[in-house]
Amino acid sequence: MTDTDTIKRYLPWLVATALFMEQLDATIVNTAVPSIAASLQVTPLSLKSVVTSYILSLAVGIPVSGWMADRFGTRRVFFTAIAIFTVASVLCGLSLNAPMMVAARLLQGLGGAMMMPVGRLSIIRTFPKNELLGAMNFVILPALIGPLLGPTVGGLIVHWVSWRFIFFVNVPVGLLALYLVWRHMPDYHGAEPRPLDVIGLILFSSGTAILSWLLEVFGEHTLDPMTAGLMLALSISLLAAYAWHANEAQFPLLRLALFKVRTFRISVLGGFITRLGIGGLPFLLPLLYQLGLKLAPWQSGLLMMPTAAAAMGMKLIAPKVLARFGYRQVLMFNTICIGLTIGLFALVGPSTPWYAIAGIGLLQGFFNSLQFSSMNTLAYADVESKDSSMASTIASSFQQLSMSFGLAAGSIVTAWFLGRVPQTDQMMVTKALHHAFIALSVMTMLSSLVFARLRRGDGESITQSKTATAVAQDPAPLSQA
Incomplete structure (x- = not known):
C-alpha cells in the first residue's frame, strides 16, 4: 500500500473523529442550557452568550x-487545535460562573477554528474532485453520531450527575x-509562504465581533438606539474597510476575488442565508422542549435524536439525488x-x-443533511487546486x-415576542418560540432565490462520477482508493 493509499484510508476517519468531538460538545451544551442557567443563576436566554x-x-x-x-x-x-480544544473543554467544566464559561468557550472556539478548516483542507488536497463528494459524505457520517448521542448523553448526565461532566467527555475523544x-495526518504546506x-485580520475580526456582540445585546434590550446605531455603523465600516483592503493587498487574509467564481459565490452566499434560519434551532428547540413542554433534559435529548438519525440516512443517498x-x-x-x-x-x-x-425532526434532519452536502461540495466544483486553501478558509x-x-x-x-414577561411563564415562552420558528422559516425559504441563479449543469464535475457515488454508499472503497 502506497503512502497515498494509507492517507486516503485513514484521513477521513481522523477528520471525522475531530468533527465528532466538536459536534458532540455543541449538542450537549445546547441540551444542558436550562440546567446550566439554573446552576449559574441566570436566565436561559441570556446564556446564549455561552x-x-x-x-x-x-x-x-x-x-x-x-x-x-x-x-x-x-x-x-x-x-495543536485538538489539544487546545480538549484543554478548554476541561476549563468549561470547571467554570464557576457565566463569564468564566464564556472565556473558556472562547478558547475552545479558537481550537475549533483551527481544527475543521484544516481537516477539510486536507480532504480537498488528498482527494480529486470526482471523489470529493464521497469523501466528504464519509467524513460526515461518523461525525453525525455526535449530534445523535449528544442530546441524549447530555440529558442523562444532567439528570443523573451534573452538567459539568458534559464537558469532560471530550477528553478521551480528544486523546484518540x-x-x-x-500517526496518520498528512503534512501539507502552502506552495509559496505568504x-x-x-x-486584514484586525479589520475583519473587529467588524464581525462587534456585529455579533451587537446582535446579542440587542436581543436583551440593554442598549439604547443611539449607541446601537453607532455600533452597527462601526461594524459595517470595519467590514467595508476590509473589503477595500482585500482588493488592494497582495496577500489578503480572505481573498474576496474568489467570489468571481460563480458556483463558489452562490454556494457561500446562499448557504449564509440558509444557515441564518437553521442556526437558531439547536438553541431554541431545547428551550421549547424543556421550558415550553416541561420535559426533562434526557427526554428533550431523545426528541432530538431523530434529526441526526435521518441526517445519517440521507448522507447515503445524497450523491444519487444530486x-x-x-x-x-x-x-x-x-x-x-x-x-x-x-x-x-x-x-x-x-x-x-x-x-x-x-416526525418533524426526521424531516428536518433529512432535508438539512441534503442541503449541507450540496452546499459544502458545490463550493469547490470550479475552484482551482491552488486556491483550495483560501476557498476552504x-x-x-x-x-x-x-x-x-x-x-x-x-x-x-424570541426575546422580542416575549417582551418583559418572565421566562418562567410556560405559555408565553411557548408562544414566543412559535413566533421565532415562523420567522426563521420565512428567512430560510428566501435563500432559495439565491440558488435559483445556478445553471442546470453546475456541479457536474462532482456528481458525474461513479466513484463518488460508490464511495459514499460503501466506506470500503474509500480505504482502497
Missing part, C-alpha cells in the same frame, strides 16, 4: 487557519484524535422544504404527540458567521 461566544470565536479564528496551515503544515496545526493525528495580513436532479433543482426545492419543516415546530405544544414531534468563515448570526436572530425574535 453558545455564541464559541461560534464567534470560530468565526474570528477561522480566517487565520488557512495561513497557519500553509505556514506551519496541516499536521502541526491540527494537533491526537493519536490519530500523530505573510500574515495583520491589518446526480439525478442536479444542484440547482435540489437546492431550490430542498431549501423550501427546510423552511416548511422549521415552520412546523410552531405547531408543537404540550398536547402534541411525541411521535408527531419526532472563506467558506468556513462565512459558515460560522451565519450560524452565529442565525443563533442571535432566533434569540432576538
Whole structure:
C-alpha cells in the first residue's frame, strides 16, 4: 500500500473523529442550557452568550487557519487545535460562573477554528474532485453520531450527575484524535509562504465581533438606539474597510476575488442565508422542549435524536439525488422544504404527540443533511487546486458567521415576542418560540432565490462520477482508493 493509499484510508476517519468531538460538545451544551442557567443563576436566554461566544470565536479564528496551515503544515496545526480544544473543554467544566464559561468557550472556539478548516483542507488536497463528494459524505457520517448521542448523553448526565461532566467527555475523544493525528495526518504546506495580513485580520475580526456582540445585546434590550446605531455603523465600516483592503493587498487574509467564481459565490452566499434560519434551532428547540413542554433534559435529548438519525440516512443517498436532479433543482426545492419543516415546530405544544414531534425532526434532519452536502461540495466544483486553501478558509468563515448570526436572530425574535414577561411563564415562552420558528422559516425559504441563479449543469464535475457515488454508499472503497 502506497503512502497515498494509507492517507486516503485513514484521513477521513481522523477528520471525522475531530468533527465528532466538536459536534458532540455543541449538542450537549445546547441540551444542558436550562440546567446550566439554573446552576449559574441566570436566565436561559441570556446564556446564549455561552453558545455564541464559541461560534464567534470560530468565526474570528477561522480566517487565520488557512495561513497557519500553509505556514506551519496541516499536521502541526491540527494537533495543536485538538489539544487546545480538549484543554478548554476541561476549563468549561470547571467554570464557576457565566463569564468564566464564556472565556473558556472562547478558547475552545479558537481550537475549533483551527481544527475543521484544516481537516477539510486536507480532504480537498488528498482527494480529486470526482471523489470529493464521497469523501466528504464519509467524513460526515461518523461525525453525525455526535449530534445523535449528544442530546441524549447530555440529558442523562444532567439528570443523573451534573452538567459539568458534559464537558469532560471530550477528553478521551480528544486523546484518540491526537493519536490519530500523530500517526496518520498528512503534512501539507502552502506552495509559496505568504505573510500574515495583520491589518486584514484586525479589520475583519473587529467588524464581525462587534456585529455579533451587537446582535446579542440587542436581543436583551440593554442598549439604547443611539449607541446601537453607532455600533452597527462601526461594524459595517470595519467590514467595508476590509473589503477595500482585500482588493488592494497582495496577500489578503480572505481573498474576496474568489467570489468571481460563480458556483463558489452562490454556494457561500446562499448557504449564509440558509444557515441564518437553521442556526437558531439547536438553541431554541431545547428551550421549547424543556421550558415550553416541561420535559426533562434526557427526554428533550431523545426528541432530538431523530434529526441526526435521518441526517445519517440521507448522507447515503445524497450523491444519487444530486446526480439525478442536479444542484440547482435540489437546492431550490430542498431549501423550501427546510423552511416548511422549521415552520412546523410552531405547531408543537404540550398536547402534541411525541411521535408527531419526532416526525418533524426526521424531516428536518433529512432535508438539512441534503442541503449541507450540496452546499459544502458545490463550493469547490470550479475552484482551482491552488486556491483550495483560501476557498476552504472563506467558506468556513462565512459558515460560522451565519450560524452565529442565525443563533442571535432566533434569540432576538424570541426575546422580542416575549417582551418583559418572565421566562418562567410556560405559555408565553411557548408562544414566543412559535413566533421565532415562523420567522426563521420565512428567512430560510428566501435563500432559495439565491440558488435559483445556478445553471442546470453546475456541479457536474462532482456528481458525474461513479466513484463518488460508490464511495459514499460503501466506506470500503474509500480505504482502497
